[in-house]
Amino acid sequence: MGMLNNRMNLFVIIVGLLLFLLPFIYESRTLLILLTQIFIFAIFAMSYDLLLGYTGIVSFGHAMFFGIGAYSTGIILHRMESTIFTVLLSLLVGILLSLVISILVGFLTLRLKSHFFAMLTLAFASLFLVVAEKWRTLTYGNDGFTFPLPEFLRDRTYFYLVSLTFMIAIYFLLKRFTESPFGKVLVAIRENERRVESLGFHPLYYKVIASVVAGTTASISGSLYVLSLRFVNTSVFTMEMTLDALLMTIIGGVGTLIGPIIGSGLIEFAHHLLTDLASISPIFERWIIFFGILYILTVIFFPLGIVGTIRNRISGKGKKEKYAKKTVAG
């Protein structure tokens, strides 16, 4: 396990370095923009996996926090001068709002059985969507609004590097988090919540803290997302955002952090490809259908996702021996 872990870290660092060098080696604006999107959604998907894969919480309202970050950044940059300082301020405001709201919503909803919880999260996210639609003086409703960026973020290369840095930093922070004693209890809650209680841990607190970490992380990705678009509208609060994160996590591999990153890469890339193909045949515009099919196939054939399946293959040797023993014994 330790060996595998070290190799994994090395792998991540090497790929990270290559990605850092990429804009200086290969100049393609489209590719940079695409990769930037991938990094941003990877952050969002990792935050979702903290709930889904690690703690076993199914939330349909995770877009709520993405949207809070998005609008915090949008509104602040729209109303105030566009400087590095205001960008950082807007990130911080998003994080703080998400912190408060995730604690409140968490204590209200996380006591419930999982399906009631899922429904309630959906309701909360819809509430935010409605507010964003109706509070026109602040949000300009459905149409949304554009806002200026400070000088240096307007450069696509810089923004690419900033997003990459965020993704890698968050990856390592969340890795520490999930491999701490705290993270181990989260996984135990996923496995058997009642048993965790009998061991003397209080699952509710763990679930609330997990949703706080997931919520604030999602908020950061929402902020970065609108920074990349220089525009924000109500789509950031929609169910589709949550479904994207769900899809990325499941395809990449639940219960891992690399999985959501790979999932984000695949989905965003496929998205891009299908948009291009749409000029050939309009059927490709219905990309959601393709993703739906992909989702179903993954759940049926690779329930562990890409990373989980590969990991199983790697540790497969030991397993075969065990099966052999079992057949002998049985």
Added chain:
Amino acid sequence: MEPILETKNLTVQFGSHIAVNNVNFMVYEKQFKSIIGPNGAGKTTLFNLLGGQLKATSGKIYFRKEDITSLSSVKRTRKGIGRSFQMTNVFPNLTVFENVRLAVQSRMNIRYPFFKHFSHYTEVNEKTYEILELVLLKEKQSVLAKQLSHGEQRKLEIAMLLALDTEVLLLDEPTAGMSMEEVPAILSVIQNVKKEGNRTIVLIEHKMDLIMNLSDAVTVLFNGQFLADGTPEEIMENETVQNAYLGGLYNGSPS
């Protein structure tokens, strides 16, 4: 002497079925007490009430004279009432080591640290290893719990309870489902805990002969009701027990 754990008129009802009916049960500090009774007598249900997995319909539970009837299972565990489960109740997709480590972690009060890597808690790992060795599971430490045989899962249950290191140990049929060769080893683990002399142990068992020389006292439950309580010898000679329990066991339904 004061009882460490005591119930007063404890009752729980499922629909019209009263699974535990006005039971007054008590165990003294550092006593080894067994609970016997035929299938469906309410033994496990009584444990669920003691451990806080189930809420009583009426009646009270006291731990060191403190009323704990409405405390959650989390609080009861932290107060010192630990239990194992008859129906194996572990973390299926975690390794044997991780299962036990969680219990050790709880007992050492390592609850919320969120940044230091778990493997740096050497004391936790050592203790975990020690316990796995004790219950003969150390070869299986990196196997997923769900891949264990039934008997091995039973050992894992015991390991998790021992790892919690609580003052009161509630053991629900610890040896059920184990292979005959393994039973003595596990019994000797329990015997050793008893010999250390600083624990109160309550053990549910079907097979009377198994516990007769281990127990300081035996309680008999029958149809949810308290039937008798006494030393093993007294219980053996008790006529009501003979008629109800033993008669029921040997003449009635096979277990």
